[in-house]
Amino acid sequence: MLPPMAFKLPESVLVVVHTPALDVLLLERARQPGFWQSVTGSREPNDPDLVATARRELLEETGLSAGTLTDWRLANRYEIWPQWRVRYAPDVTHNTEHVFGFLVPQVIAATLDATEHTAQLWLPWQEAMKKVFSPTNRDAIGQLPQRAVA
Secondary structure (H helix, E strand, O other), rough: OOOOOOOOEEEEEEEEEEEEOOOEEEEEEOOOOOOOOOOOEEOOOOOOOHHHHHHHHHHHHHHHOEEEEEEEEEEEEEEOHHHHHHHHHOOOEEEEEEEEEEOOOOOOOOOOOOOEEEEEEEHHHHHHHHHHHOOHHHHHHOOOOHHHOO
């Protein structure tokens, strides 16, 4: 007998990885070619808090651990796209996304998980805003000049 499917929690993180010059790391989704994004991921039941979720997702998706993680204390609530709702409990239609910044000293190559992302790209923040598919990701990158830790 198969174990019951574990549903994703409707709480996630968005981590904008950036340099002091405000270059932003973008990742191309493996299952949606042409969809570029910052580091994202759902909170897991064993994550003690959202900082742990952000650090876990950074490590899983980029291999990055050395840098300054900042909680922007910004949360976005949005409707989960219909094609992705099957991963959540049947009554879940919305997700709450918590935004973080992650400052690295310079442009650095990420170590990608090929099951999640196929390419990486560093762009100036203004160009990165135009490239991402998610409106909340676009808005977060747009706030980078005011929120960046120097």
